[in-house]
Amino acid sequence: DLGGFPHYMAKEIQEQPESVERMIRGRLDDRFGVARLDGLNLTPRELRGFSRVKILGCGSAYYVGQIGATMIEELARIPADAEAASEFRYRNPIIEADTLYIAVSQSGETIDTAFAVEEIKRKGGRVVGLVNVVGSTIARACDGGVYLHAGPEIAVASTKALTNMAVGFALIALSLGRVRDLSNADGQRIIDAIRALPGQIKAVLDDEPAIAEHAKAAATAKSLFFIGRVRGFPVAREGAQKFKEISYRHAEAYQTSELKHGPLALIDDSLPTVAIVPADELADRNLAAMQQIRARGGAVLAVTHENVDFGELDVPRIVVPRTEPELDPILLTIPLQLLAYHAALTLGYDIDKPRNLAKSVTVE
Numbered sequence: 001d002l003g004g005f006p007h008y009m010a011k012e013i014q015e016q017p018e019s020v021e022r023m024i025r026g027r028l029d030d031r032f033g034v035a036r037l038d039g040l041n042l043t044p045r046e047l048r049g050f051s052r053v054k055i056l057g058c059g060s061a062y063y064v065g066q067i068g069a070t071m072i073e074e075l076a077r078i079p080a081d082a083e084a085a086s087e088f089r090y091r092n093p094i095i096e097a098d099t100l101y102i103a104v105s106q107s108g109e110t111i112d113t114a115f116a117v118e119e120i121k122r123k124g125g126r127v128v129g130l131v132n133v134v135g136s137t138i139a140r141a142c143d144g145g146v147y148l149h150a151g152p153e154i155a156v157a158s159t160k161a162l163t164n165m166a167v168g169f170a171l172i173a174l175s176l177g178r179v180r181d182l183s184n185a186d187g188q189r190i191i192d193a194i195r196a197l198p199g200q201i202k203a204v205l206d207d208e209p210a211i212a213e214h215a216k217a218a219a220t221a222k223s224l225f226f227i228g229r230v231r232g233f234p235v236a237r238e239g240a241q242k243f244k245e246i247s248y249r250h251a252e253a254y255q256t257s258e259l260k261h262g263p264l265a266l267i268d269d270s271l272p273t274v275a276i277v278p279a280d281e282l283a284d285r286n287l288a289a290m291q292q293i294r295a296r297g298g299a300v301l302a303v304t305h306e307n308v309d310f311g312e313l314d315v316p317r318i319v320v321p322r323t324e325p326e327l328d329p330i331l332l333t334i335p336l337q338l339l340a341y342h343a344a345l346t347l348g349y350d351i352d353k354p355r356n357l358a359k360s361v362t363v364e
C-alpha cells in the first residue's frame, strides 16, 4: 500500500521519523547512560572481553557498517572495521575469539552475508545480527542481535532500514563504550542526541523541495563525485551508491583527503561533486578541498551544518541539523536519499525497481 505516495521509496523515506522511534523505544536507559539491548545475549563481562569488532554486510548495509565501525571506535575505543560480506566469505578469514562479529542485513536473507555468518560460527566466532526481518535466515543463525523494527521495506534502494542500522550501531557502540571508558555523562549525551533524531530527521525531510532542485541539476551530469572524510566518507559512499542504483549515473565516492592524490585530475566543469562537510574538526580541510575543485571549474554541492563558515566560497548547500559529532553520519545521509530519489524522478526511471537489481540477492 503506497498510502498516497508515488513510490515506495518516497513513502519509506518519509516514514523514517517513526521507524527510528520504533528502533529506540525501550532501549535507552537514562539512569546509567546506556542502551538496553537484551537480545544481544551478551553479559557486561562478555562485552568487556572483546578487543575488536568486525562488521559484515553487502551493498548499502556494508556502507552503514562503515558508519557503525567509526561510531564504535569513537565511543568505545575498540578497533572496528567493516568489510563486504561478499568478499569476506571467499578469503578464508581469520576468526578470533575476542572479536565481536556483527552481521548487518535488512532482509536477513542475503546469501553472501548468511555465508559469512556460517563461516564465523563454524570457526567458533561470536556473531550478532542487526537485522530487520524477524525470523529471517541471518537473524536465526546469529547468537543474538538487535532487530531494526523498520517495518516492511519494499523499494530496492534501502532507506529507513539503513537509518535504523546506523541508530543500531550507535546503541551497540554505547553498550560497548559504557563497559569501558565512556562515562555516564557521555553516555547520557549520546542518549539525548539519539532521542532527538526523529525530530531532526523530520527537519531534513521538510527541506525536500530545495533538495529536489539540487537533484535536477545533479541529474544533468553524466558522472559525479561524492566526497567525505572520516565520519563523512561512508556517508559519501552510501550517497554515491544510492545515486547510481536508481539514476544510472556514474557516481564515485572518494575520501576528500585523497582527491589531490589522483581524482582531482578528472575535475572540470562537467564533473560535479557532492561534498559532505560537517561542522567538525575537519571542516577547514574540507573547505580547502572544495576551493581546489572550484578553482578547476568543478561544481560543488555541500551537505553541511549551519555553523560551517564557507567564507568567500559560494557554493549551493543542503543544511542538516547538528547532532553529537559521533552521530552526524545518521543525519547527513538523509538528504542523499532525497537527492538520488529526485534525480531518478527527473530522469524518469523505475525508482522502486531499478534495472538489474533485486531487493535481496538470495542465490549464488
Ligand code: BG6
Pocket: 058, 059, 060, 061, 104, 105, 106, 107, 108, 109, 110, 113, 156, 157, 158, 357, 358, 359, 360, 361
Ligand atoms: C543488494 C541490494 O543486493 O543487497 C541493496 O540491492 C542492499 O539495496 C544489499 O543494501 C543488502 O541487502 P540486505 O537485505 O542484506 O540488507
